[in-house]
Structures are given as C-alpha cells and as structure tokens.
Amino acid sequence: MTTPPGCIDVLLTDEEYAEAVAIGEDRRAVVIRDGLRDHYRTANAFDDGVRLQRHIDGAVAERAFVKWSGQPWTGRQPGRLAPKGAADVGKNIQVRFRPNPLQPDLSVALDDPDDHVYVLAHRPVADNPMLVRFVGWMKGSLAKKVVALVGGVYYVPVAMLNPMPSRPRKEIP
Numbered sequence: 649m650t651t652p653p654g655c656i657d658v659l660l661t662d663e664e665y666a667e668a669v670a671i672g673e674d675r676r677a678v679v680i681r682d683g684l685r686d687h688y689r690t691a692n693a694f695d696d697g698v699r700l701q702r703h704i705d706g707a708v709a710e711r712a713f714v715k716w717s718g719q720p721w722t723g724r725q726p727g728r729l730a731p732k733g734a735a736d737v738g739k740n741i742q743v744r745f746r747p748n749p750l751q752p753d754l755s756v757a758l759d760d761p762d763d764h765v766y767v768l769a770h771r772p773v774a775d776n777p778m779l780v781r782f783v784g785w786m787k788g789s790l791a792k793k794v795v796a797l798v799g800g801v802y803y804v805p806v807a808m809l810n811p812m813p814s815r816p817r818k819e820i821p
Contacts, residue, residue: 649772654811656782657772658712665778668711672704674726679703684729702747705777709745709769710736712780717741717816733761742788745769745780753803754786762789768809784809 651657660668676699678684707723714721714737723736730736736743742764744754754768765785772781786794786809791802 651772651781654784656716656812656814658716658780658782660708660712660715660778660780662778664711664715665708668708669704671711671724671726672707673700675703675707675729676700678727678729682729702745705745705747705771706736706743708777709780710743712769713737713741713743713767713782716782719816732759733764735764740764742766743769745771747771752783752806754784754791754806754809756786756788756791756802756804758792758797758800758802760788762787762792764788766791766804767812768806782812784811786810 679699710721710723713719717737719738719741721737722734722739723730735741740761740763742760744756744766746752746755746768747770752768752770754766756766760766765787767785768783770781770783771777771779773779783806786804791804794808795802795804
C-alpha cells in the first residue's frame with residue numbers, strides 16, 4: 649500500500665493500540681457513568697456499540713498522532729473527559745477521525761476553538777485498526793470561513809486541507 653502525497657501513515661504497536669483502546673473504553677464509560685451525551689453525527693449513532701467504537705477510533709487516531717509528532721497526549725485523561733475545547737494533542741491540536749470513506753470531510757463544530765489546528769485521520773485499510781492515515785489539516789478559524797455551516801458543523805473537503813508536513817514539528821503550521 650502506498651501513502652498518497654501529503655498524507656502520513658502511522659502504524660501503532662500492539663501496546664500503543666491497547667493503550668488507545670483502554671482510553672476509548674474509559675471515555676465511553678465516563679459518558680455512561682456521568683449521564684452525558686455523545687455528539688456523533690453518523691448513522692447508527694444511537695447504537696451503544698457504535699458509540700464505543702467512535703471513542704476507541706478517536707483515541708487510536710490521537711495515539712497515532714502522538715507517536716508521529718512526539719507531542720504529549722493531552723487528551724489522555726483516565727477517569728474523566730477533557731473539558732470542551734481542550735486539545736487532544738499538545739497545546740492546540742484536535743484529531744478528527746472519520747471512519748466512513750463516504751464521509752471523508754474534516755468536521756469542525758461552530759463552538760470549536762478557532763485557534764486550534766484540526767487534523768483529519770482515516771483508516772486506510774478497513775481490517776487494520778492499528779494503521780492510521782493523517783490526510784491533512786486546517787486551522788479552526790479558516791475552516792469556519794471556507795465552507796458553509798451545516799447543522800452546527802463545518803465540513804471541510806479533503807481537497808481544501810493543507811498537506812501534512814513530511815516531518816513532525818513542534819506545532820502545525
């Protein structure tokens with residue numbers, strides 16, 4: 649499998665993947681324990697197994713970005729959820745995983761911080777959840793200017809995203 653130009657593929661080890669799965673499971677358990685509501689805008693979002701998988705997928709994508717970038721996993725907070733607007737990685741990076749290849753756009757919500765960088769992650773091989781592809785990125789403020797708001801979310805097409813840097817940097821951009 650070849651990585652497309654402008655993308656970065658990251659393969660997690662068994663240990664890294666297990667760590668991410670545990671964080672995803674913990675996040676879902678906190679939502680249930682505290683009577684919170686998941687905010688997934690996908691088909692079958694009311695199915696508990698789908699909700700759990702979304703938490704796991706998000707944590708796996710975050711862990712892969714941490715591995716690639718060398719930045720701290722600030723979204724890793726066992727036993728509690730990070731506050732709204734908190735970064736997933738480093739001081740201002742939000743990793744957005746989109747599992748459905750028919751919905752490949754980067755999603756940035758109306759109330760997401762403008763100064764954060766939003767990175768789009770996909771799973772390039774359906775049966776390998778340990779492989780994550782980072783497709784591109786965009787600042788929140790720009791995402792909110794270049795596309796129309798739909799149901800409280802800006803969906804930025806992949807073609808409009810900035811390519812991933814070939815090497816990790818302290819910050820994107």
